[in-house]
Amino acid sequence: MENSLQSLLDLAGVNAAMVYDGAGRLVAQRGKAVYDRALCEQVGGPLSRAVDSIQLQHQDWEVVTARFADGTILLRNLGDVAGATYVLAVVADATLNSAFAAVAIRVAATKLKKLLGGAGASALATSLGSSVGPLGPGGSQVGAGRGPGSSQVFPPGSHPASGSRPVLASSGLSWSKTGGSSFSAVAAADPAAGAYLGRCAKELARHVGPMAKVYVEEAVRRLCADATFTMAQGPALVEELAGQVEDPADRAGFLKALEAGKSK
Amino acid sequence: MADLEVMAKLQGVKGAVLGDLDGAFLDAVREPNGEAIAAEMGFLSSSLLEVGEALGLGALGTVALAGPQRASLVVLRGRAVLTARVEPVKALPLVEKSVENSFQEWT
Numbered sequence: 001m002e003n004s005l006q007s008l009l010d011l012a013g014v015n016a017a018m019v020y021d022g023a024g025r026l027v028a029q030r031g032k033a034v035y036d037r038a039l040c041e042q043v044g045g046p047l048s049r050a051v052d053s054i055q056l057q058h059q060d061w062e063v064v065t066a067r068f069a070d071g072t073i074l075l076r077n078l079g080d081v082a083g084a085t086y087v088l089a090v091v092a093d094a095t096l097n098s099a100f101a102a103v104a105i106r107v108a109a110t111k112l113k114k115l116l117g118g119a120g121a122s123a124l125a126t127s128l129g130s131s132v133g134p135l136g137p138g139g140s141q142v143g144a145g146r147g148p149g150s151s152q153v154f155p156p157g158s159h160p161a162s163g164s165r166p167v168l169a170s171s172g173l174s175w176s177k178t179g180g181s182s183f184s185a186v187a188a189a190d191p192a193a194g195a196y197l198g199r200c201a202k203e204l205a206r207h208v209g210p211m212a213k214v215y216v217e218e219a220v221r222r223l224c225a226d227a228t229f230t231m232a233q234g235p236a237l238v239e240e241l242a243g244q245v246e247d248p249a250d251r252a253g254f255l256k257a258l259e260a261g262k263s264k
Numbered sequence: 265m266a267d268l269e270v271m272a273k274l275q276g277v278k279g280a281v282l283g284d285l286d287g288a289f290l291d292a293v294r295e296p297n298g299e300a301i302a303a304e305m306g307f308l309s310s311s312l313l314e315v316g317e318a319l320g321l322g323a324l325g326t327v328a329l330a331g332p333q334r335a336s337l338v339v340l341r342g343r344a345v346l347t348a349r350v351e352p353v354k355a356l357p358l359v360e361k362s363v364e365n366s367f368q369e370w371t
Contacts, residue, residue: 035319043315050311056304060331066312069322073315091319 004108005030013096022085024048081117103209186220189228276355277348305347
């Protein structure tokens, strides 16, 4: 869930990404600067009331875009997951690219649904230390205060606890541009490695759209932390990226394309 | 009332309702369910205004709602709440753009 919200926060113009349950309780959030847990919890009530009123006229609503003078709130209906309803909320400023945001939110929503209702739910429950379920009471917060924003995933009604698990530490390094793509926060050890990252992003983009570059950067940071990416880490990177492609046929195509590129 | 008529004439708008932030129904064009829509969209708008105020986003301008079968556009003008029923759903961006242009003319 952390990675899905972080991928949204990485979009230019996005200031916060939150998941609420049907009662307006904050399930997870990731935000910049002032968009901390307290503020996100504060808006859960009125957001929940807004969603309730939407459902009176639009039971099958998918997306709501509320435009304000100084920003936008995007709501995505995550639907009924394991007997509960959830909503993804994204707060953005005027620099948001709406087209990119629409794709990114769709991708994130698909992943969040799986996490909330599928196999990821038990993993989340385990990581939260909860015996009730992924969103039940009794868990603890994980992953606070990482990267450029603060992040929390917790069951509704739980209290923040200590603990962090850096995933997206900012390296401050620059990716070699020899691959034809520029990446701002990861570094390649040599031109060949840089070109390989570019090829991975290009192939991944065929399946996941414009968020591909973000996924590659995230995967490199998970694999390398502050170190530079080398070709030796290529297989591990491809394995990480393949996990972002949901359709098995597409995933096989992605792996085949990169394998073919390697043998050239 | 003029705002309502202008909105109702936009391409893609099948019906329109004028209400206020308290949910009161004022008028409707080609929309038999006007009172319920005015109440619900008034409540929606006031709830979102509360959210925007907490997040420091300023005044609420429009709310676009989209689903596979139906779409609506809510426009706030002071305390007035205009709601347009948009069909087909894919016409929503066009209606949003038309409303944006119309606002420039109205102001």
